[in-house]
Amino acid sequence: MLYCPPAALDSYGGIGCFFIVYGIMARLRKILDISYRIISASVITIGLILLIIYLCGIRFYRVRSGSMGELLPVGCVCFVSTYSKYDSVETGDVISFKVDDDMFVTHRAVRITPEGIITKGDENMTDDPDVVTKDNYIGKTVFALPCVGRLFGFFYALSGKITLAVSILALLVMGRFYRGKVKTQN
Numbered sequence: 001m002l003y004c005p006p007a008a009l010d011s012y013g014g015i016g017c018f019f020i021v022y023g024i025m026a027r028l029r030k031i032l033d034i035s036y037r038i039i040s041a042s043v044i045t046i047g048l049i050l051l052i053i054y055l056c057g058i059r060f061y062r063v064r065s066g067s068m069g070e071l072l073p074v075g076c077v078c079f080v081s082t083y084s085k086y087d088s089v090e091t092g093d094v095i096s097f098k099v100d101d102d103m104f105v106t107h108r109a110v111r112i113t114p115e116g117i118i119t120k121g122d123e124n125m126t127d128d129p130d131v132v133t134k135d136n137y138i139g140k141t142v143f144a145l146p147c148v149g150r151l152f153g154f155f156y157a158l159s160g161k162i163t164l165a166v167s168i169l170a171l172l173v174m175g176r177f178y179r180g181k182v183k184t185q186n
Helices: 006-011 016-055 148-156 158-177
Strands: 058-062 077-081 094-100 103-113 116-120 137-145
Touching: 016 058, 016 158, 058 137, 058 148, 077 094, 077 148, 094 116, 148 158
Parallel strands: none
Antiparallel strands: 058 077, 077 137, 094 103, 094 137, 103 116
16 A cells, blocks of 8 residues: 555645655656666667677677686687688687587687697697688687676576566566657647
């Protein structure tokens, strides 16, 4: 039950509570409408940025090991340009390549040989056992964002997927019930 101050009952003859509750509901509706607009604009903007990045041939991978040290710490996301050619790789470039169907590695090119590119993680003592060839080469690392990979890791888990589904559902419900009023001119 909502609290109605005695002053509202006395000065408006009992109808004051209605105006107080109506005012609170109007403010709440306005707050929800503004929140919906901000969240919607943010989701659309992030989606467009990711689409543009994807169309530019850049793929992102979550870093799961500390083999690259401070350059690519665990939990960061590295953005890899798939448009960079295998033949353009030079010693010192940080490249990504496939080891298995579901395992990708991002390490530094330490030597280029006729057999392929020899790579090594900055924190590793030895070179990688697998040689990078044109067949398993993905691209050069363009930049990295720290800590973003932890967010992606969360959304890969069941609890993250449930959170994402509930958030989308809440956004749709907010959009349906808390749309801004359209002003019409007569």
